[in-house]
Amino acid sequence: MPRYPETEAVRIQTPRTGEKEHATPLFLTSSFVYDSAEDMVAAFADESLKLNIYSRFSNPTVDEFVQKVCVLEGAEDGIATATGMAAIFSTFMTFLSKGDHILSASAVFGSTHAILTKYLPKWGIQHTYFSMTDPGSIEGLIRPETKMLYLETPSNPGLDIIDIAYLAGICRARGVLLVVDNCFATPVVQRPIPLGADIVIHSATKFMDGQGRVLGGVVVGRKELIEPLYLFVRNTGPSMSPFNAWVLSKSLETLYIRMERHAASALRIATVLDEHPAITRVRYPFLSSHPAYEVAIRQMKNGGGIVTCELKGGIEAGKRFLNRLQMLSITNNLGDSRSIAAHPASTTHSKLTEEERLAVGITHGLIRISVGLEHPEDILADILQALAVP
Numbered sequence: 343m344p345r346y347p348e349t350e351a352v353r354i355q356t357p358r359t360g361e362k363e364h365a366t367p368l369f370l371t372s373s374f375v376y377d378s379a380e381d382m383v384a385a386f387a388d389e390s391l392k393l394n395i396y397s398r399f400s401n402p403t404v405d406e407f408v409q410k411v412c413v414l415e416g417a418e419d420g421i422a423t424a425t426g427m428a429a430i431f432s433t434f435m436t437f438l439s440k441g442d443h444i445l446s447a448s449a450v451f452g453s454t455h456a457i458l459t460k461y462l463p464k465w466g467i468q469h470t471y472f473s474m475t476d477p478g479s480i481e482g483l484i485r486p487e488t489k490m491l492y493l494e495t496p497s498n499p500g501l502d503i504i505d506i507a508y509l510a511g512i513c514r515a516r517g518v519l520l521v522v523d524n525c526f527a528t529p530v531v532q533r534p535i536p537l538g539a540d541i542v543i544h545s546a547t548k549f550m551d552g553q554g555r556v557l558g559g560v561v562v563g564r565k566e567l568i569e570p571l572y573l574f575v576r577n578t579g580p581s582m583s584p585f586n587a588w589v590l591s592k593s594l595e596t597l598y599i600r601m602e603r604h605a606a607s608a609l610r611i612a613t614v615l616d617e618h619p620a621i622t623r624v625r626y627p628f629l630s631s632h633p634a635y636e637v638a639i640r641q642m643k644n645g646g647g648i649v650t651c652e653l654k655g656g657i658e659a660g661k662r663f664l665n666r667l668q669m670l671s672i673t674n675n676l677g678d679s680r681s682i683a684a685h686p687a688s689t690t691h692s693k694l695t696e697e698e699r700l701a702v703g704i705t706h707g708l709i710r711i712s713v714g715l716e717h718p719e720d721i722l723a724d725i726l727q728a729l730a731v732p
């Protein structure tokens with residue numbers, strides 16, 4: 343009988359060892375032994391069997407984590423990587439060749455932007471940016487050599503949202519791979535593969551771990567797409583460590599309940615901030631004021647755990663807000679059990695020109711709040727006291 347994905351996220355585990363342990367074992371081993379020379383020959387004979395040979399190729403603890411993500415995303419197969427960026431870079435390197443073109447949302451993670459602009463051109467791979475707020479323009483940007491459409495929805499940090507099923511229709515008709523970075527939503531909130539995406543990527547570092555402990559990445563999709571990715575990771579080495587996989591696999595057991603709490607608290611905070619006189623604009627996918635609210639409620643189960651707001655008073659107001667916080671952490675991560683506030687214009691995106699920042703929606707007063715698992719009223723109280731005019 344098929345079970346719910348949230349049940350599988352709790353119950354999937356590598357076969358028990360002879361010790362009959364209940365919790366999932368951690369296979370901290372770099373290699374695996376053979377009973378005979380013949381067994382060793384057989385293990386190497388067919389790469390597609392993914393037999394346990396060496397933990398750069400595969401490892402039972404890493405496989406368990408990947409299997410869980412596949413069930414959660416509704417995907418056939420997957421591969422784990424050391425970080426989210428390793429997942430993104432491996433995907434680009436596997437599917438793009440010299441002369442190919444990638445069409446990417448302009449609002450993508452900073453390091454993804456760096457891969458597109460600084461590294462891919464070295465191998466003769468060109469990119470064009472499209473605007474998340476102008477989906478009607480995308481089809482016209484597809485060229486004969488366009489191989490991939492790449493995006494994040496909701497995007498970081500602007501929380502722009504785009505209709506995945508609509509883009510999947512265009513990509514299918516034009517023979518373009520649709521790749522979605524689903525890091526902000528997680529599969530609890532949004533499942534791009536059933537909506538028609540070919541490949542889904544995660545930085546498992548964020549909500550998947552959810553407690554700010556380990557780095558990780560994962561890519562899932564159809565078997566025939568994961569096969570060349572597996573060989574790329576196996577041969578070039580950005581593999582996930584078994585220890586990180588063990589931490590992440592345990593974390594997936596609580597992903598459903600965590601995301602529900604993150605989202606309920608985020609909606610409560612967004613609703614209150616929406617009325618606050620020190621704030622000019624609040625953005626949250628499940629606020630009806632979100633420009634793509636109709637798309638958000640169709641393709642997302644809840645609004646997720648990130649809220650952004652625009653402070654009156656620009657850069658100085660942003661810095662003052664961070665300095666007045668008593669509980670929320672000022673740190674570069676997100677998707678943690680601890681609530682976090684960030685001011686992109688003075689920190690993560692300070693190297694961009696003002697024009698570049700504004701083009702991706704990072705205004706001077708933009709604050710990004712990653713709503714944690716503390717009591718929502720405590721999170722709200724800290725934000726409100728930090729906003730109060732002295």
Ligand SMILES: *Cc1c(COP(=O)(O)O)cnc(C)c1O
Nearest residue numbers: 425426427451498525545547558
């Ligand atoms: C953090 C992040 C990444 C990069 O992941 P790492 O695990 O830090 O390498 C990629 N995409 C998004 C949307 C992210 O938030």
